[in-house]
Structures are given as structure tokens and as C-alpha cells.
Amino acid sequence: MQENKEIQALLKLIDDPDEVVYETVSNKLISLGKEVIPNLENYWETIANTELQEKIEILIHQLHFEDLKKEFVKWNADNPDLLAGAMLVSKYIYPAIDTTYIFKEIEKLRRNIWLEINNYLTPMEQINVVGSIIYNYYKLKGTEISYTNTDGFLLNKTLENQQGNTFGNGTLFLILCGLLDVPVQAVNIPNQFLLGYFDQHYSILNPVGHASEKIKFFIDPINGQMHSHKDVENYFKRIGLPPNAAFFKPFDNKDIILLLLSELVKCHDRDTQQYKINELRSIIELLII
Numbered sequence: 371m372q373e374n375k376e377i378q379a380l381l382k383l384i385d386d387p388d389e390v391v392y393e394t395v396s397n398k399l400i401s402l403g404k405e406v407i408p409n410l411e412n413y414w415e416t417i418a419n420t421e422l423q424e425k426i427e428i429l430i431h432q433l434h435f436e437d438l439k440k441e442f443v444k445w446n447a448d449n450p451d452l453l454a455g456a457m458l459v460s461k462y463i464y465p466a467i468d469t470t471y472i473f474k475e476i477e478k479l480r481r482n483i484w485l486e487i488n489n490y491l492t493p494m495e496q497i498n499v500v501g502s503i504i505y506n507y508y509k510l511k512g513t514e515i516s517y518t519n520t521d522g523f524l525l526n527k528t529l530e531n532q533q534g535n536t537f538g539n540g541t542l543f544l545i546l547c548g549l550l551d552v553p554v555q556a557v558n559i560p561n562q563f564l565l566g567y568f569d570q571h572y573s574i575l576n577p578v579g580h581a582s583e584k585i586k587f588f589i590d591p592i593n594g595q596m597h598s599h600k601d602v603e604n605y606f607k608r609i610g611l612p613p614n615a616a617f618f619k620p621f622d623n624k625d626i627i628l629l630l631l632s633e634l635v636k637c638h639d640r641d642t643q644q645y646k647i648n649e650l651r652s653i654i655e656l657l658i659i
Contacts, residue, residue: 377399377402377406377409380395380398380399381409381410381413383395384396384413384422384425384426384429385419385422385425392425396429396432399429399433400429400432400433400436403433403436403437404433404434404436404437406433407430407433407434410426410429410430410433411430413426414426414427414430434461434465435462435649438458438461438462438465438653439652439653439656441458441461442458442653442656442657443656445458446624446656446657450622450623450624450627451623452541452544452545452548452623452626452627453472453476453525453545455623455624455626455627456524456525456541456545456627456630457469457472457525457526458627459523459524459525459627459630459631459634460524460525460526460527462634462649462650462653463520463524463634464524464526464527467526468526471526471529471530472525472526472529475529476529476542476545476546476549479503479504479508479542479546480546480549480550482503482507482508483499483500483503483504483546483550484550486499486502486503487499487500487550487552493567493586493587494587494596496552497552497554497567497587497589497594497596500543500546500547500550500552500594501589501593501594504542504543504546504594505593505594508532509532510528510532510533510534510539510542511532511533512533512534512535512536512539512591512592512593513533513534513535514535515535515536515537516535517636517637518637519637520634520637521534521538522534522535522537522538523535523537523538523630523633523634523637524538525538525541525542525545528541528542529542535592536562536563536590536591536592537563537629537630537633539591539592540556540563540565540591541626541630542591543565543589543591543594544556544565544626552567553567553568553569553570554566554567554568554589555568555620555621556620556621556625556626557585557588557617557618557619557620557621558616558617558618558619558621559588559602559605559617559618560609560611560617561609562605563591563629564588564589564590564591564597564602565588565589565590565591566584566585566586566587566588566589566618566620567585567586567587567588567589568584568585568586568620569584569585569586581615581616581618581619582599582602582613582615582617582618584618585599585618587599588601588602624657627657628654628657628658631650631653631654631657632654634650635647635650635651635654638650
């Protein structure tokens with residue numbers, strides 16, 4: 371916690387009734403960066419004024435958010451890693467997430483799968499091993515998508531609660547497959563978050579082949595169940611939509627993070643949480659520039 375006269379003077383001015391003064395003080399505190407958060411938290415504990423506490427909470431949120439935007443910009447500038455990106459998404463809702471716990475759980479799962487998997491297994495056998503560890507040994511459960519609860523979308527809560535929706539479970543499945551060099555990627559099937567096992571040699575041998583032919587089979591991350599091309603064709607018939615090559619194009623890591631952020635937007639009420647919607651959209655805009 372920083373200790374200097376400037377910060378102490380600014381803290382005393384937070385409750386100034388003049389909005390211009392408050393805005394000036396807020397902007398100055400935000401410009402000092404996240405290092406001032408402990409000062410704000412300490413000041414919050416010393417006062418009993420609920421309205422003033424709410425102002426401090428807003429300032430702390432803004433400081434976390436400004437720092438998070440910088441982290442997203444840096445992530446986007448590097449080779450975007452899915453695990454790192456998913457943790458940043460979680461940090462929007464839970465700024466103080468325990469990253470050590472996340473790494474520990476991911477490594478435990480990775481190691482258990484690695485001990486069982488080898489290059490002599492067929493693609494389906496590989497996915498059976500991955501699914502067995504995730505859903506049977508680790509006992510990960512799948513839940514329906516609920517836009518009244520953000521936890522199902524977030525990696526930290528998927529691990530902590532051992533349950534997530536198709537996005538939370540799917541992100542975990544993809545991270546583990548990436549760490550183990552299992553060629554599984556998310557595909558753009560409408561109204562679904564399906565994963566596909568991709569033939570790594572198909573594009574070389576069939577450069578003009580249909581995009582769907584690169585995929586050996588599909589995986590539902592809710593429970594690890596595998597689906598055939600016929601299953602997906604039947605799905606398209608049910609929804610009355612003809613298959614399109616774009617639906618079978620694999621998402622890259624940034625696509626998945628953008629999708630998670632877009633789903634989180636839907637979780638916030640437009641009347642009472644519009645500022646959060648605006649913040650999430652501003653992160654999305656940062657990533658697509």
C-alpha cells in the first residue's frame with residue numbers, strides 16, 4: 371500500500387459533494403494505477419457511509435478494469451494463449467482469482483491424461499482417454515447455459531465447482547488437448563459450441579476438399595460424447611439450415627475468447643448493468659482492432 375500525502379488528500383476529497391471535484395479526484399486516482407487499490411480498500415474499511423463506500427467500490431472496479439484492458443492488449447499482441455486468455459476473462463468477474471489454483475488443477479488433469487495417452491491410440495481412443503479423465507476421474511459435470519449466472523462460462527469457476535456449461539467445459543477441454551497436442555478445435559456450428567477432431571494431414575493431401583472433411587468426428591464438451599458427421603447433418607436438417615463450409619472452420623484462440631466475452635455480455639441486465647455491458651464490449655473492440 372502506497373503511503374503519501376497526495377493519496378491521503380485525494381481520499382479525503384472522494385466524498386466532496388461537488389461532482390466536478392469528485393470526477394477530478396476519481397480521474398487522478400485512476401491515473402495512479404492498481405497500486406492505489408489497497409489504499410482504497412483500507413479507506414473503505416474505516417468509514418460507515420454506505421454511499422461513500424459505493425463510490426470507492428466503483429473506483430476499485432474501474433482500476434481493476436483499466437489494468438485488465440492493458441493485460442488484454444498485451445495478450446493480443448503476443449501469440450494468444452487460450453489458458454491465459456480464459457484467465458483474463460475470469461478476472462473481469464473475479465479480479466482476485468487464484469491463478470496458482472488454476473495452473474495446479476490444469477496440470478493435474480494434463481498429467482493424468484498424459485499417463486494414459488500415446489501415439490498408438492486411434493483418434494477416438496485418444497478422446498475416450500481425455501473424456502474419461504475429465505468426466506469420470508475429475509467428475510466434471512455439464513450444466514445448461516444460464517444467462518443469469520456467469521460462473522458456467524468461466525474457467526476458474528468450472529474448475530472450482532467441477533461443473534460448467536458448454537463454453538466453460540469446452541474451454542477446459544480445448545486447453546488440455548492443446549497441452550497434449552491432441553488436434554481438437556472448436557467449430558462454428560450455429561447455436562452450438564461443438565469441438566472437432568481435425569485430421570492434421572487432410573489439407574496437405576486434399577487442398578481443395580470441403581472444410582467439414584478435415585474433421586474426423588465431433589465432441590460435445592458438456593459430457594465428452596462423440597458425434598458423427600451424420601449426427602451433425604441431422605442437426606442442420608432439424609434447424610432447417612443448409613451446411614456451410616464456414617460452419618466447419620476452426621476457431622483460433624482469439625475467436626474463442628471473443629466468443630466468451632460476447633456470451634458474458636448476454637449475462638448482464640441492460641437496465642442495471644449497462645456499464646458492464648459497455649466494458650465487455652470495449653474489450654471486444656480492443657481485440658478486433
